[in-house]
Amino acid sequence: MVRYLGSLGFTSQKGVVPARGRRFSFPSSMSSARPIVFLGLTALASAAESADAPWVVAITEENDKLTPANKDRYYTQGLKVSVNRDDGVFFSLTQEINTPADTENPPPVSPPYTDLPYSGALYFGCGYGHVLERGGRRDCLFSVEAKFGLIGPSAGGETVQNKFHQLIGTPQAVGWGTQLPDELLLNLDGEFRRRFDLDGPDQDGRDLIARAMLLLGTMRTEAVFGAQFRWGKELGRSWGHSFIRHSNGYDPFSDLRTPAKGGLAFWGFADTHVEVVVRNYSTDGTNFRDSQAVTRTPIVLQAALGFTTQASGYSLSYFCAARTKEFETQDGFHLFGGLKGQFLF
Numbered sequence: 621m622v623r624y625l626g627s628l629g630f631t632s633q634k635g636v637v638p639a640r641g642r643r644f645s646f647p648s649s650m651s652s653a654r655p656i657v658f659l660g661l662t663a664l665a666s667a668a669e670s671a672d673a674p675w676v677v678a679i680t681e682e683n684d685k686l687t688p689a690n691k692d693r694y695y696t697q698g699l700k701v702s703v704n705r706d707d708g709v710f711f712s713l714t715q716e717i718n719t720p721a722d723t724e725n726p727p728p729v730s731p732p733y734t735d736l737p738y739s740g741a742l743y744f745g746c747g748y749g750h751v752l753e754r755g756g757r758r759d760c761l762f763s764v765e766a767k768f769g770l771i772g773p774s775a776g777g778e779t780v781q782n783k784f785h786q787l788i789g790t791p792q793a794v795g796w797g798t799q800l801p802d803e804l805l806l807n808l809d810g811e812f813r814r815r816f817d818l819d820g821p822d823q824d825g826r827d828l829i830a831r832a833m834l835l836l837g838t839m840r841t842e843a844v845f846g847a848q849f850r851w852g853k854e855l856g857r858s859w860g861h862s863f864i865r866h867s868n869g870y871d872p873f874s875d876l877r878t879p880a881k882g883g884l885a886f887w888g889f890a891d892t893h894v895e896v897v898v899r900n901y902s903t904d905g906t907n908f909r910d911s912q913a914v915t916r917t918p919i920v921l922q923a924a925l926g927f928t929t930q931a932s933g934y935s936l937s938y939f940c941a942a943r944t945k946e947f948e949t950q951d952g953f954h955l956f957g958g959l960k961g962q963f964l965f
Contacts, residue, residue: 676704678871678962682864686957687940692793693721694736694946694954695865695902697781702745702869712745712765712869717777718902721951723793727912734949737912738799739902740777741839743769743807749870761813761859763870771839771901772802803906807837811868813859826851829860831893833867838907840865841899846922852887857930861889861937861960866922871962885930891939895920903947914947926958933964 682698684691696719702712720727720735727735747765751758769775778796785792811833818826826849833844848860859872897918905911926939937960942953 674706674964676871676962676964678702678704678869678960680862680864680958680960682956682958684954684956686938686959687955689955691721691955692723693719694950695943695956698864698958700864700869702871704749704869704871708749708870710747710749710763710765710869710871714741714743714745714767714769714864715775715777715780716741716865716902717781719781719793720795723795724791725794727795727798729798733912733914736902736914736947736950737905738777738793738796739771740773740775740780740799741769741771741805741901742775743767743805743839745869747868747870749868749872751872759815759817761815761870761872762811763868764808764810765868765870767805767807767809767837767839769805770802771805771906772800774802798912800901800906800911801909803838803909805837805839805901807835807839809833809835809837809868811870815859824854824856827855831860835866838899839901840897842895842897844893844895846891846893848889848891850887850889852885852928854885854930855887857885858887858928858935861891861924861926861928861939863922863924863941863958866893866895883931886928888927889925889939891922891924891926891941893922895922897946900946914949916947917945917950920944920946935962936960 678701680698680700684693684696695716697717698714700712700714702710704710718736718739720738722735727738745765745767747763749761749763752760752762754760778799782792782796811831813829813831816828816830817824818828829848829850831846831848835842835844844866850860862871897916897920900916903914903916905913921944922941924939924941926937928935928937938958940955940957942955944953946954
């Protein structure tokens with residue numbers, strides 16, 4: 621537990637760091653993020669143009685406004701655009717936004733801190749994935765993805781959130797001036813999935829997808845173990861729903877090329893996973909600069925319910941997820957929802 625020593629300072633998981641006579645962060649600016657956005661968009665466009673074979677664009681939006689609770693707090697928004705090529709190469713561009721529970725009043729500028737700091741992350745990802753052939757069965761998948769970008773004001777979290785609030789006529793968040801400062805982000809993430817057909821050959825009405833993921837880097841260092849149960853029609857056309865923060869951008873799509881039987885494929889899913897967290901930038905703060913931080917919870921559970929429909933090379937998914945506390949002083953469970961669309965070209 622971090623202990624307040626009585627003078628202005630900055631906290632981290634390691635303790636209190638003396639203040640150095642400056643604010644937590646500089647005024648919001650996305651100028652440093654422009655190369656990342658440019659690189660990401662260039663890679664996405666290049667992946668599409670250079671591939672003679674089909675390719676898929678996936679757009680995923682996660683937001684706590686997409687739930688019945690409709691609360692704007694904690695992991696409040698994530699947006700990911702990815703392109704998958706037929707040769708297993710994939711690219712992605714992602715933004716994450718995190719806020720405290722109270723966005724109407726300025727957060728404290730001295731410890732102890734009891735609410736999640738404001739933070740944003742913007743990063744580009746590139747990787748490779750492959751579905752393994754095992755005695756005629758294609759029931760195992762692996763992928764690896766390198767992610768690099770920025771944490772801090774240059775990630776544009778303040779701009780995106782407050783401009784959106786202005787657009788829909790809701791109060792802007794107060795306190796972005798205390799967000800985590802700019803710092804480079806680098807992560808290397810590996811993921812493995814195994815699909816179990818529960819109905820036998822040619823039935824494809826129920827399955828279970830077990831997965832494990834290892835994340836290593838300055839953004840997140842943790843291990844994730846989970847499973848997704850699905851029921852519906854033509855489940856073999858997908859490897860299950862993927863979450864922005866705890867899945868790579870690899871989405872095999874070979875079965876999207878052929879029309880679904882009857883013109884439509886659909887299924888519901890129930891997903892659960894456990895995260896063993898060693899480091900998370902949104903709770904622990906930055907690695908090499910002074911910043912706010914809260915005491916992280918080392919074990920986090922997540923459960924989600926959702927559905928997917930596919931037709932004519934297009935796919936749409938919705939889910940609602942509940943998460944246990946990510947830090948000790950968090951105000952109960954956190955709910956967020958998501959929409960994901962896939963488009964085959």
